Amino acid sequence: MFIDRHLTENLYRQCRFFPAVVLTGARQTGKSALLMSAFPNASLISLDLPSTAEQANQTPAYLLDTCHEPIIIDEIQYAPGLFRHLKARIDADRHRMGRFLLTGSQRFGLMEHVSESLAGRTAVMELDTLSSRELRAHPELADLKAANYLWRGGYPELYREPELKSHDFFRNYLVTYLERDLRQMLNVGSLRDFERFIRACAARNAQLRNLSDLARDVGIAVSTARDWISKLEASHLITLLEPWFGNIGKRLSKTPKLYFRDTGLLCFLLGFDSPAALLRSSYLGGMWETFLLGEMLRTLQAGRTAARVYYFRDAHGVEVDFVIEQDGLVRLAEAKWAEYPDASAAKGIAKVHKLLGERAAEEHWILCNTRHNVRLDSPVPVRLIDGFRFTGWFEQTRTAA
DSSP: OOOOOTTHHHHHHHHTTOSEEEEEOSTTSSHHHHHHHHOTTSEEEETTSHHHHHHHHHSHHHHHHTSOSSEEEETGGGOTTHHHHHHHHHHHTTTOOSOEEEEESOHHHHHHHHHHHOTTTEEEEEOOSOOHHHHHTSGGGTTOOHHHHHHHOOOTHHHHSTTSOHHHHHHHHHHHIIIIIIHHHSOOSOHHHHHHHHHHHHHTTTEEOOHHHHHHHHTOOHHHHHHHHHHHHHTTSEEEEOBOOOSSSSOBOOOOEEEESOHHHHHHHHTOOSHHHHHTSTTHHHHHHHHHHHHHHHHHHTTSOOOEEEEEEBTTOOEEEEEEEETTEEEEEEEOOSSSOOGGGGHHHHHHHHHHGGGBOSOEEEEESOSSOEEEOSSSOEEEEETTTOOOHHHHHHHHO
């Protein structure tokens, strides 16, 4: 089962303006599948194979000569020697675009080589796991339920093989990540400690990042916790949502909030064996919030808007889950799993709306588990939005503004 990706249109656009395109993202998000589908006549060099990676490091010019362009080079971080050869080939014919399509799942090493050798010659894009919107566009998945998506997540392999048990997939995924990627990214004294650290992060998903608590729970130094958080982010497994700052005369929190990129991996780490177990859990609200942030970030990755997403929290405890800033206006959004939240769900929105003044959008959102988008009876304009099926995130933001 192949599922169309919304990033494809932006991918084609970047290939018209850059000689090389780098597609980053966590392992198994479908980077290679997307490139091979978008460019079926391209050559493929997979550096996941140790023998090919060695050849690419030892005789890169010969390897490139055996392929016709465009060339897809998968997991290029395993052959850093290739970068200078790609630079030389690009510079020899600077205005021929879309020649090299590179993938990588380790952001630190990858971007270091890109900035050194391919600066100004490449576009960098990011591919997340499948969004609910992408899945529901497929005829076989049109009736996908919100709870099922939250529990199973968006890794393409789980939908290519519907009989594959999610806990089997994620168990092997985690082992592969620990044994291969982590050993190359940092010198971890104990992979078991790092796995415990990942699970400790999962327990604090959708909360302010607290390095001291994480370090204490795992028994490591705070500096190590900071380094390990950066490695999880570089591996595209988590994202850190920054607080929104405006000149509103209040001291805001400077600490980012920690979110996992995929709710299925998060459910596995938290030990949920079924969607029903998730629905009974106190983690459900944070899981819904994580899903909504993921949908927003995927829309941004598709290149459909230059909007930015933050959270709001001030020294007095006033919070709003999402602050969407676009074209000088600010829309506020709260994540609520309930089907029909009441006006109390908009308390934070009402307080922050007054602080925004002329920057406030005409309408704010409660992103909930409803089937009917209706206006909420509240002091400021707030609408209940079907968070799982709403597909116009930033397009509607621009229109309403």
